[in-house]
Every structure is written in structure tokens, then in C-alpha cells.
Amino acid sequence: MKTRSSDVAGLAARRAALALLDAVLVEKRLLSEVLLNRTKDLSPEDRARAQRLVTEALRVIDRCDRMLGPHLSKRPAPHVMNALRMGVFEICAMQEAAHGVVNAYVTLMQERPKSSHFKGLVNAVLRKIDAEKAKWDGLPAPMLPKWLRKPLVADFGKAGVAAMEAAQAKGAPLDLTVKSTVKSDAEGWAEKLGGTVLPTGSVRLDAAVQVTKLDGFAAGDWWVQDAAASLPARILAPEKGARVLDMCAAPGGKTMQLAAMGAEVTALDISESRMARVRENLARCGLSAEIAVGDALEYEGGPFDAILLDAPCTATGTIRRHPDLPHVKDGSDFPGLFELQEHLIDRALGMLKPGGKLVYCTCSLLIDEGEEQVRDAMARHPGLTVDLEALRIPGIDSDWIGEEGLRTRPDYWPDLGGMDGFFITVLRPGA
Numbered sequence: 251m252k253t254r255s256s257d258v259a260g261l262a263a264r265r266a267a268l269a270l271l272d273a274v275l276v277e278k279r280l281l282s283e284v285l286l287n288r289t290k291d292l293s294p295e296d297r298a299r300a301q302r303l304v305t306e307a308l309r310v311i312d313r314c315d316r317m318l319g320p321h322l323s324k325r326p327a328p329h330v331m332n333a334l335r336m337g338v339f340e341i342c343a344m345q346e347a348a349h350g351v352v353n354a355y356v357t358l359m360q361e362r363p364k365s366s367h368f369k370g371l372v373n374a375v376l377r378k379i380d381a382e383k384a385k386w387d388g389l390p391a392p393m394l395p396k397w398l399r400k401p402l403v404a405d406f407g408k409a410g411v412a413a414m415e416a417a418q419a420k421g422a423p424l425d426l427t428v429k430s431t432v433k434s435d436a437e438g439w440a441e442k443l444g445g446t447v448l449p450t451g452s453v454r455l456d457a458a459v460q461v462t463k464l465d466g467f468a469a470g471d472w473w474v475q476d477a478a479a480s481l482p483a484r485i486l487a488p489e490k491g492a493r494v495l496d497m498c499a500a501p502g503g504k505t506m507q508l509a510a511m512g513a514e515v516t517a518l519d520i521s522e523s524r525m526a527r528v529r530e531n532l533a534r535c536g537l538s539a540e541i542a543v544g545d546a547l548e549y550e551g552g553p554f555d556a557i558l559l560d561a562p563c564t565a566t567g568t569i570r571r572h573p574d575l576p577h578v579k580d581g582s583d584f585p586g587l588f589e590l591q592e593h594l595i596d597r598a599l600g601m602l603k604p605g606g607k608l609v610y611c612t613c614s615l616l617i618d619e620g621e622e623q624v625r626d627a628m629a630r631h632p633g634l635t636v637d638l639e640a641l642r643i644p645g646i647d648s649d650w651i652g653e654e655g656l657r658t659r660p661d662y663w664p665d666l667g668g669m670d671g672f673f674i675t676v677l678r679p680g681a
């Protein structure tokens with residue numbers, strides 16, 4: 251996706267955003283899989299703009315379709331429909347001046363023979379949308395697709411799911427984990443970067459900042475990590491020198507927390523390419539860990555004082571940051587993940603020293619990947635217990651802790667900007 255010499259300001263980013271929206275909604279590709287490749291010829295500013303446009307539009311695509319519905323007697327081809335959606339999003343949600351938006355999407359329609367004869371439709375519909383943009387604020391919050399909504403309603407009720415959907419539509423702020431575990435350091439960085447310290451110790455900034463330009467990034471004084479994602483390592487809280495296996499480690503946020511706490515960490519992951527990011531992150535932050543690439547189910551190591559198993563999962567707890575996920579997935583690969591989680595738990599329990607602990611977590615909203623996994627593991631491993639006391643760390647509301655572990659949700663901390671959905675527990679094998 252190249253910038254063309256004839257492009258007016260903003261057109262290159264819009265062209266890329268539209269191509270990315272096509273990739274998600276038509277090709278069913280995750281943004282993380284296509285973003286770098288499809289924006290590689292753009293300037294860093296245009297790439298950031300394209301990413302922001304498509305991500306924010308995806309959060310409210312449902313609302314864009316509601317605005318468009320009355321103006322379309324039949325749905326046009328996907329590329330045209332996506333251009334209309336981007337136009338509605340820019341006019342209604344971003345409050346951009348309509349003439350610039352209309353011109354941009356009409357120009358983009360003209361660039362492809364198959365869409366060029368729809369330029370009149372795009373022009374006419376977007377102008378009508380501009381005339382009725384006041385309706386936008388009254389539209390209901392976007393709903394999750396049925397395949398995901400149904401199991402969530404069964405677990406959290408309709409009101410619970412509606413609260414999560416409202417939180418997901420708002421997006422996510424940017425959270426940092428400061429390298430030191432001393433609270434005053436988090437306060438110092440919050441002051442320096444214009445953020446706030448959250449009850450659990452992360453520093454929260456406005457999401458619109460460019461991370462790599464911030465003070466402390468290059469020096470590795472902190473790294474980006476959602477507040478909820480920082481909890482498993484805070485809960486594991488290793489003693490200095492403890493042998494800890496981070497069993498599914500890449501890209502390494504939790505490895506770095508554990509290493510910064512003084513643990514002797516072995517970071518294991520099946521993906522060589524993702525492991526390269528762990529190496530880079532450790533180097534940037536001046537931290538060290540033993541690196542192992544391989545399948546955790548076949549890994550022969552240990553025994554360990556503690557194991558962190560941040561298992562591969564549906565990532566449904568991160569939809570506020572990854573709004574492409576519900577459009578790309580359909581739930582068909584979920585049972586395979588649940589089975590893998592079960593095998594990984596069994597493997598982890600077999601690598602612990604007597605008296606050791608397993609911190610199991612998933613960035614998922616599904617009970618099958620959290621509470622249900624714990625109940626099943628207890629049935630398979632007589633004597634296995636949940637250490638609920640270990641979950642009671644500063645900033646954690648005791649209402650979030652159930653019999654099987656700690657559950658966070660996107661609608662928690664509503665006044666602070668929410669948090670990712672996670673399930674975290676501490677398991678201790680019997681003697």
C-alpha cells in the first residue's frame with residue numbers, strides 16, 4: 251500500500267485503513283497478521299493513523315451499519331460497503347468535516363475499476379449521513395456476535411454482557427509496568443509521563459501517545475502491559491533467586507516482570523519468531539532469562555519452584571484492544587484450545603518441586619478457559635488446591651475472587667478506564 255504523489259493529505263492513511271478493514275471483514279485476517287505487511291510503504295505517521303482509523307472503526311462497525319441501513323436498498327460489494335462504513339465512522343464518531351471525508355472515499359472508489367461506478371452512491375449516502383449525524387449518539391452500544399454473546403450471557407447474564415460490550419466500545423487506555431516493583435517508582439513515572447498510578451501498581455496513560463517516543467522506553471524503564479495482564483506475575487511474586495518457568499512466554503511481558511523481581515526465569519515458547527521479541531524486550535530492559543524454544547508439552551526441565559502458565563487462549567478478554575477478533579473468529583477453533591490448556595496444566599503440574607505453585611491464567615472471558623479448567627484439573631489431580639489467599643494482592647477487589655480464582659472483566663474499574671478480561675489462579679499440588 252503505497253503513498254501516491256497525487257495523494258492529498260490523509261488519503262494514504264485512509265486507503266490503508268480501508269484495505270485493512272477489507273482484510274478483517276472480507277479475508278477474515280487478524281490485524282496483527284496483516285498490519286505490518288500492508289502498511290510497510292507508509293510513513294510512521296500514516297501507518298499509525300491507518301491503524302487508529304481501522305481499529306476505532308471496527309469497535310463501532312455495528313453502529314455504522316445501523317446508520318447506513320435506511321440508505322441502502324441492497325448491500326453493495328464489500329469494498330464499497332467498507333468505504334461507506336469508514337466514511338460514516340469518520341463523519342459521525344470522529345466528527346471530521348464531511349466534504350473532506352466524502353471526497354476521500356469517492357477518490358478511493360475511483361481507484362478500482364470494480365468500485366468506480368459506485369462513487370455516486372458513496373457521495374450521495376455519505377452526504378445524507380452527514381445531515382443526520384445527530385442520531386449517532388443515541389444508537390445502542392455495539393453487540394458481540396451471537397456465537398460469542400451466547401456463552402457469555404449464560405455465564406454473566408444479559409446485564410453483565412451489556413456492561414462488557416459498553417466497555418469494549420470505549421477502547422482501552424495505555425498501561426505500563428514499571429521495571430522496579432517499588433511503588434514510588436510507578437508514581438515517579440506517572441508524574442513524568444502525565445499518567446496515573448492504578449490501584450494494582452500499573453501506570454495508566456492516554457492511549458493516543460506514541461510509545462516509542464516516550465521518556466524511559468528506549469532505556470527499558472517500563473514496558474507496555476495491560477493492568478490485568480500484569481496481575482499473574484504480581485500474584486506469583488517469586489522470592490529472589492527462585493527457579494521459575496514462564497511456560498508460554500512470548501512476547502515476554504510476564505517474563506520481564508518475573509526477572510525484574512529477581513527470579514531465575516526460564517522463558518519457554520513454541521514460536522521462534524515470537525521468542526525473538528522476548529529477546530529484544532529483555533535486551534531493551536536490561537533483564538535476563540534463559541530462553542528455550544519448543545513445545546511445552548514435550549519440554550523436559552525443572553523441577554521449578556513456580557510455573558507461570560499464561561496459556562494460549564481465545565483472547566476474548568482483549569477485545570477492547572483487538573476489536574477485529576469477533577469479526578475474524580467464529581468459535582470453531584475454541585475446543586482445540588480448551589484441550590491444549592488442559593494438557594499444558596497437566597504438564598506444568600509434573601514439573602513443579604514439592605511445595606511449588608502453578609499460576610494459571612488466560613486473557614479470556616470464557617469460563618471454559620478459567621473456572622472450568624480448574625474444576626477439571628482438580629478432578630484429574632486429587633489433592634490439588636486453589637490458593638485463594640495468594641490472589642489477595644493490593645488493588646484487587648475481593649468480589650472478583652471466586653472459588654476457582656480471580657476473574658477480571660472489561661467493565662471493572664469503569665471510572666478508571668476499565669481493564670482486560672483475565673482469569674488467574676494459583677494451584678498447589680497435594681503432598
Ligand SMILES: C[S@@+](CC[C@H](N)C(=O)[O-])C[C@H]1O[C@@H](n2cnc3c(N)ncnc32)[C@H](O)[C@@H]1O
Nearest residue numbers: 498499500501502503504519520521545546560
Ligand atoms: C497468551 S500468549 C503468552 C503471552 C506472554 N505470557 C506475555 O505475557 O507476553 C500464549 C503463548 O503461548 C505460545 N504457545 C502456544 N502453544 C504452545 C506450546 N504448546 N508450547 C509452548 N508455547 C506455546 C504461543 O506461541 C504464545 O506466544
